[in-house]
Amino acid sequence: MPKYQEIANILRTRIKNKTYPPDSLLPNQTDLVEEFGVSRMTVKKAIGILAMEGLVYSQRGAGTKILNHPFLKKDTTALTVYEGLSTEMGKAGRKLVSQVIDFQVEFPDQTIQEKLMLTEEQPIYSIVRLRILEDQPFILEYTYMPVHLVPNLTRGHLESSIYRYVKEELGVQFAGAYRTIAADKSTAYDQQYLDCKADDPVLEIEQIVYQKNGSPIEFSRSRNRYDVRAYSYLDVQH
Amino acid sequence: MPKYQEIANILRTRIKNKTYPPDSLLPNQTDLVEEFGVSRMTVKKAIGILAMEGLVYSQRGAGTKILNHPFLKKDTTALTVYEGLSTEMGKAGRKLVSQVIDFQVEFPDQTIQEKLMLTEEQPIYSIVRLRILEDQPFILEYTYMPVHLVPNLTRGHLESSIYRYVKEELGVQFAGAYRTIAADKSTAYDQQYLDCKADDPVLEIEQIVYQKNGSPIEFSRSRNRYDVRAYSYLDVQH
């Protein structure tokens, strides 16, 4: 692990345990250079990480201030990094079960060809799963992935965690995701699986997940029960 | 403007006009050092900006690749930086009208005290506006701002752009925002102003906007017609 990461971790710990209390100033960069025995560029890089996380704000001439946003108390980190729903819920200590409703291999239609940058001859997995959180159905999820990028996918993976298989066993690295969030009326299909009423809306999240090499590896549409799931995130300006 | 910004701008232009085509490699950092007559750290910082924007992906040993994400073609930049709806729509060349439904000064209730970090004696503006895009009502927006942070706000500002007044005339700098997005059933009030049907859902976006010094300056809830507005953004991992 690079030095600037280690230093960022140490400083983050001190902020979280109030060694550096909110609204106070971080020691200046020269002092941190002395404490950690590194160059100033390295200290600055460490502080830059904390600034990206919204923990501190540096101002030329005035020092680096510890911020006190209410979202420090919330668990938003899980939402900004793509790691799959199972992993996210596992970290939060909540029990997620995935019930496989459909699992097919087929040729992609036009929409999916575009989203996943495929030709019509490149087969895809088409997966429908109901995600059940602590015995309550809450997301109906349609997932499409190119077969050649995710070989040997099994029903077992779908029931535990696709993300873990793709990342840990296939060694795929994710670059990020493009998401669109919208409200929609529930369909009869939604109502059946999500166990919701005819006039209940759903929150729909569409996402395309990209690998680090730039090719899309997943397109999914998830239909969320409106009363169970909202989507939160922190948008820090740089 | 710092050198690394200038270089990033030049490289971004070359990517957008395909001087560096998608899937090709950027010239290596040593060559760019020669071309621009700067040190390698400066070149690296410029490339870092493009990587944050999702335009390129650098890999140790292999070079820096120009990515070809479909969202290069979409206009998502406006959505990741807080600049107010009027400014956003203005840039897209669309005509936005804001109709002021209510404009009051009052003491904050418990919720707003918490969101804006205020005491119950610190007065706030309470604003309700209907945002009309090209003659179609599409957002009903409730905005709350502390009076002491936004002195002399007038009805005129509400009708044009609060953001422009706060930023340009008051000189406030924004650090970012915390947002929560959810689906909800429409209320009678929504239906009246948004001109939607009883079983139409709405997309609700709650946001707290922070100043660079860390204090919240705005809390708002916007109720969006579900068939007109979705919310998109790019989530790049770092």
Place this chain on the structure above:
DNA sequence: GAGTGGTCTAGACCACTCG
């Protein structure tokens, strides 16, 4: 083994804030 980007140093100059 050649070429690549990632990290790090030790210093410098400067713009900015604050009392």
Place this chain on the structure above:
DNA sequence: GAGTGGTCTAGACCACTCG
């Protein structure tokens, strides 16, 4: 004017990718 963080340099070493 003293102290702060932002930028920049010219070099170094290294981990990694690729043929």
